[in-house]
Amino acid sequence: MNTNPASVTQAVLARHADEPGALLPILHEVQDALGHIPRDVVPQIAEGLNLSRAEVHGVVTYYHHFRAEAPGKHVVQVCRAESCQAMGADALMAHAEHALGCHTHGGHGSTSADGQYTLNPVYCLGLCASSPAIVVDDKLHARMTPARFDKLIAKLGETA
Amino acid sequence: MSSVTIYVPRDSAALAVGADDVAEALQAECTRRGVELNLVRNGSRGMFWLEPLVEVATPQGRIAYGPVTPDDIVSLFDAGLLTGSAHPLCHGVTDHIPYLAKQERLTFARMGITDPLSIADYEAHEGFAGLRAALALKPEAIVQQVLDSGLRGRGGAAFPTGIKWKTVAAAQADQKYIVCNADEGDSGTFSDRMTMEGDPFMLIEGMTIAALATNATIGYVYIRSEYPDAVATMGEAVQRATAAGFLGDNILGSGRTFTLHVRKAAGAYVCGEETAMLESLEGKRGIVRAKPPLPALEGLFGKPTVINNVISYASVPLIMSRGANFYRDYGMGRSRGTLPMQLAGNIKHGGLVEKAFGVTLRELMFDFGGGSATGRPIKTAQVGGPLGTYLPESQWDLPMDYEAYAAVGAVVGHGGIVVHDDTANLSKLARYAMEFCAIESCGKCTPCRIGSTRGVEVIDKIMAPPSTKHNKPQQVQLLRDLCDTMVNGSLCAMGGMTPYPVLSALNHFPQDFGLANPDRQAA
Numbered sequence: 167m168n169t170n171p172a173s174v175t176q177a178v179l180a181r182h183a184d185e186p187g188a189l190l191p192i193l194h195e196v197q198d199a200l201g202h203i204p205r206d207v208v209p210q211i212a213e214g215l216n217l218s219r220a221e222v223h224g225v226v227t228y229y230h231h232f233r234a235e236a237p238g239k240h241v242v243q244v245c246r247a248e249s250c251q252a253m254g255a256d257a258l259m260a261h262a263e264h265a266l267g268c269h270t271h272g273g274h275g276s277t278s279a280d281g282q283y284t285l286n287p288v289y290c291l292g293l294c295a296s297s298p299a300i301v302v303d304d305k306l307h308a309r310m311t312p313a314r315f316d317k318l319i320a321k322l323g324e325t326a
Numbered sequence: 327m328s329s330v331t332i333y334v335p336r337d338s339a340a341l342a343v344g345a346d347d348v349a350e351a352l353q354a355e356c357t358r359r360g361v362e363l364n365l366v367r368n369g370s371r372g373m374f375w376l377e378p379l380v381e382v383a384t385p386q387g388r389i390a391y392g393p394v395t396p397d398d399i400v401s402l403f404d405a406g407l408l409t410g411s412a413h414p415l416c417h418g419v420t421d422h423i424p425y426l427a428k429q430e431r432l433t434f435a436r437m438g439i440t441d442p443l444s445i446a447d448y449e450a451h452e453g454f455a456g457l458r459a460a461l462a463l464k465p466e467a468i469v470q471q472v473l474d475s476g477l478r479g480r481g482g483a484a485f486p487t488g489i490k491w492k493t494v495a496a497a498q499a500d501q502k503y504i505v506c507n508a509d510e511g512d513s514g515t516f517s518d519r520m521t522m523e524g525d526p527f528m529l530i531e532g533m534t535i536a537a538l539a540t541n542a543t544i545g546y547v548y549i550r551s552e553y554p555d556a557v558a559t560m561g562e563a564v565q566r567a568t569a570a571g572f573l574g575d576n577i578l579g580s581g582r583t584f585t586l587h588v589r590k591a592a593g594a595y596v597c598g599e600e601t602a603m604l605e606s607l608e609g610k611r612g613i614v615r616a617k618p619p620l621p622a623l624e625g626l627f628g629k630p631t632v633i634n635n636v637i638s639y640a641s642v643p644l645i646m647s648r649g650a651n652f653y654r655d656y657g658m659g660r661s662r663g664t665l666p667m668q669l670a671g672n673i674k675h676g677g678l679v680e681k682a683f684g685v686t687l688r689e690l691m692f693d694f695g696g697g698s699a700t701g702r703p704i705k706t707a708q709v710g711g712p713l714g715t716y717l718p719e720s721q722w723d724l725p726m727d728y729e730a731y732a733a734v735g736a737v738v739g740h741g742g743i744v745v746h747d748d749t750a751n752l753s754k755l756a757r758y759a760m761e762f763c764a765i766e767s768c769g770k771c772t773p774c775r776i777g778s779t780r781g782v783e784v785i786d787k788i789m790a791p792p793s794t795k796h797n798k799p800q801q802v803q804l805l806r807d808l809c810d811t812m813v814n815g816s817l818c819a820m821g822g823m824t825p826y827p828v829l830s831a832l833n834h835f836p837q838d839f840g841l842a843n844p845d846r847q848a849a
Contacts, residue, residue, distance in 0.1 A: 186627060189609030194551075194590055221610075228611040229592035231551045247513030248708055248755065249744045252671035253699065273765035289595060289762070290511055291552050292519040293339045294744065295374035295669060295676025304554065306342035 174199045175207040179214040189215060189225055193232055202233045230273060238277040238284035240322050242266060243301040246287040249294035258298050259287070261312040265319060329362035330408045331383040335438065337370035337523050338555040339516070344395065345378040351396035352380070355403055369524020371438035372678030373425055381420055384410035390420040425675060425694060430656060432664050433641050434517075434680045437524050443562055445570050448527045454572060456643030460535045461580050468539035469495055472642060474650035476662030481507055481598075481635030482710065482739040482819075484661075484728045487642075490632060493622040494540040497630035502542035504533050504584075505607065505626055505633045508549040508556070509591050509598040512711025514670040514742030517678060518636035522549065522556035525640075526563035527572075530586060532639030534573065535646060536632050537584040545586045546626070548603050551593050561588045595712075595766040599818045600633045602768055613768045614818045635740070637666060656682035661727045661738075669695045671707075671744035681726075688722040691745060702747040706835070708755075710739025712762055713823035715830035716752060737826065752831035752838040757785040759831075763824040773812045774821025781808055781828065788839055802841070805832070 168174055178195045182188040192211060197203050203226050212219045226232045244259045263269055267278040268285035275286030293299040296308035302318055334340075334349040349365060356363035371379060376392035380402075389410035391402060398415060405413040417423055431437070440447040448454065460468050473488030494502060506529065510518035521529055533545050547564075549557050564586050567573045575583050594612045597603045601615035604626050625631025641663065645653045654662045661683035667690060669676045674696035681690075691697070691704060698704050706716045715736040717724075724730050731738050746755075760781030767774045784805045787796040809825035816822040832839060 187607050187609040190589065190592055190606060194592070215609075224611050225609070229594050231591075231593035248712060248758070249514045249671040251755070251758070252744060252746045252750065272761065288552060288593075289766070290513045290515075292510065292516040293342050294514045294516055294671065294742070295673070295678075296339055296343060296377070297671060297676075299342060306338055308339060308342035 169200060171196075171200055171204050171207050172210065175210050175214075179211065189217070189222065190229075193226060197232060202236045205234060235277075239282050240303050241284045241286065241301075242303075242319075243275075243286045243288040243291075245289070245291050245293075245297070245299045247290040247294075249290070250298035253297035255298040258300075258310060258312060258315065262300075262315060265316060328360075328408070329364060330356070331364040331366060333366045333368045333381040333383075333388065333438075334378060335370040335524075336367035336442070336555075337377075337438075337520060338553070339374050340370050340377040340379070341555070343377050343393065347396045348378045348380065348394050348399070351399040355399050359403065361408065366441050368440065369436075369438045369442050370520060370678075371420065371426060372434065372520065373423065373675070374677045375675050376417070379420075380407075382407060382410050386410060387419045387421060390417040390423065391415045392417065425677070425679075428694070429680050430664050430682050431680045432644055432653070432656070433528075433637060434520075434525075434666055434678060435644075436528070437520060437678070440525070442524050442526055442559060443566060445527065445566060445572075448525075452644075452647060453527055454531055454643075456646035457531050457534055457572065458578070459646045460538050461578060461582070465495055465539050465541060468535060468646070471645060471650045472539070475641075475645040475653040476650075476657070476660070477638065477641055477645065477653065478661070478728065479635060480637035480641065480665070480740065482512075482737065484738070487634060487638050490622055490634070491536060491539050493620070494542070494630045494632045497623055499630050501544070501627075501629045502540055503626040503629055503631040504536045504540070504542045504545035505603070505631055506533055506545070506547040506636060506639055507598065507600060507603055507633055508547050508553075508560075508636050509603060510553075510636070510740070511550060511595040511598045512713075512740050512742050514708070514744035515668050515711060515740045516670075517666040517668055517741065519553050519556050520678060521636050521640050522547075522553070523559050526560050527567060528640045528643060529560070529636055530563060530567050530573065532642040533586065534577065534584050535642050536634070536639060538577075538582060540630075540632055542630075542632065543583045543585065545584060546607055547586065547588050548591055548597070548607055549588065550591045550597075557588060557590050564588060594768075595762075596768045596818075596820050599820060601818075603633070604631070611768075613770050614820070616817060637740075658682075658684040658725060658727055659729055661729070665726065665738070665741045667726070667741040667743060669743050669745070672698045672700055672704075672747045673743075673745045674699050674701075683727050684725045686723050686725060687717060687743065690726075690743060691722070695745065698745060698747040700747050700749075702749065705746050705748045705750050706752070707746065708744045708827060709742070710737040711742050712759060713737070713819060713826055714739050714742075715826045716746075716755070716834060717830070718834040735826070735830070737823075752835035753785065753789055753840075754838075756828040756831040756839075757782055757789075759824055759827040760785060763820060767820060771815070771817040771821060773815040774817070774824070777808055777812045777816075777821060778824060781805065781812075781824070784808060785828075798840070802832070802839070 379392035597612040763778035
């Protein structure tokens with residue numbers, strides 16, 4: 167897979183050349199390919215779409231989904247919304263922070279010092295009848311408990 | 327070789343509790359026993375406490391087993407799963423399970439029954455009948471049907487759908503758009519997600535009918551990034567519908583054109599607000615626009631645009647195929663038809679309950695929901711998402727009806743119901759509502775951007791230990807004043823409705839704020 171930021175971005179821009187309002191689809195594809203949206207490609211995207219760098223930077227930083235920094239090897243998202251709170255999400259988040267060595271504050275997550283894990287809060291995964299819910303590397307898990315969480319993370323360790 | 331048809335849902339709520347592993351184990355066991363398996367990955371029936379729900383086709387109908395784990399497969403086969411025989415996990419004929427049998431499923435009639443991506447299956451269950459009926463009508467006749475049905479926006483604002491369509495139909499422009507708001511960000515809601523994953527052609531059909539009614543030729547479905555399965559299924563469904571001639575340049579040979587695009591959002595709650603969503607679709611930060619101009623006249627790329635929620639569009643095919651009266655005959659007052667309600671949070675039997683308007687919260691939480699998941703007494707439920715109010719027991723017998731809820735300052739919204747047991751602390755939930763607003767505010771207007779942060783601080787002062795010497799009554803008054811500013815001064819519902827959960831918590835559960843008596847009578 168091509169992971170050179172400039173050539174990945176060039177290919178994505180070419181695919182969306184004639185699409186109106188294409189910035190979000192472009193940013194999604196760049197992040198899907200590179201894991202994040204490196205600062206270096208912002209001017210390239212701006213030029214490709216005839217926007218200012220500030221406009222592209224503004225969009226990258228406005229949306230929670232886009233990240234400018236490379237995430238840890240595994241990305242864990244824990245739902246913090248009301249339905250999951252009603253089923254112990256706060257305790258689950260505290261457990262996850264402790265287990266992964268990450269801290270969350272408000273809407274922000276963090277990456278563990280060893281670069282293994284990024285832990286992010288998320289606001290609703292639509293699994294509210296099976297709360298609490300989490301995502302581990304793009305895979306959804308519902309009816310989560312601290313014990314099952316530990317098992318999932320241990321499995322990640324085995325494949326690391 | 328004997329053969330059997332078995333259904334294992336592909337709904338993400340089923341996948342999140344291991345449906346793929348169950349499907350794999352079923353396949354392996356069938357191979358081992360020399361049984362030819364016709365495995366259908368259906369949508370979910372919406373009984374999420376039973377997921378993964380395995381259904382076996384038998385002469386008596388589909389027999390339900392759940393919740394099934396891969397470890398149960400051998401014992402299920404030994405007990406006679408293939409013929410629908412008894413087993414501790416067996417619930418009998420699926421359609422006879424009271425949770426389903428007591429519902430009035432109009433929009434969700436096909437949900438969990440069909441293969442979501444099979445056009446043949448869709449058409450065999452009344453699919454595209456509404457579109458065919460609409461193609462025979464003039465645009466104004468389609469709009470009239472929708473008006474007559476009494477359908478109101480299911481996204482939360484409950485604005486009459488037909489009036490929106492009429493406005494766009496009357497607008498003169500070289501290009502009009504149909505936009506579906508599938509940014510279902512409310513906690514406790516998942517009916518849009520189920521529709522897109524479990525019956526995507528219904529949404530496509532509804533949007534196409536809207537295009538015919540308004541002379542729009544391009545559509546967008548704006549789906550939140552937290553729903554990757556819905557994005558994938560909708561994308562595939564649009565491709566298949568286009569290939570089969572239900573979308574594209576010449577819909578079913580009519581000469582009419584409608585092209586549909588799927589767009590993925592990027593995790594901003596406020597983009598569920600329609601004008602912020604338009605900005606996002608245009609490739610900008612999701613900042614709320616001032617209204618007027620109405621999006622119906624100046625919407626996407628400045629052109630007339632119909633914006634409806636997933637369930638609003640999804641309700642239309644049936645209205646077209648069965649007629650406006652059929653739909654209008656359900657419901658009460660000015661709330662016509664049915665609402666797919668979603669039971670979530672601390673509830674024993676969480677899931678999708680579609681009923682005509684008029685059902686009560688108590689019926690939903692107890693007759694359907696079976697009480698709390700923890701077995702403790704239910705303290706309150708928040709209805710209508712994170713901007714909805716917390717309802718105390720005194721309001722649980724109100725009919726689910728837009729006007730009846732509005733009369734007590736509550737909202738039906740998108741039909742999400744998040745149940746909390748007696749361990750919930752409402753001051754904490756009120757603080758969370760303000761915190762959520764601070765995180766998600768688009769920042770355009772001051773009451774929302776600053777007010778939410780001040781709201782967190784004031785609630786912290788109210789809850790501070792007595793030693794900190796904050797004057798509690800004064801801080802409570804400050805919170806009320808702040809909420810008043812937010813309600814009346816915010817540009818959109820984000821800041822304008824965040825006080826709803828906060829004030830309902832304060833009014834109905836003052837003891838959770840350390841107030842001995844209500845500081846004023848509940849509004």
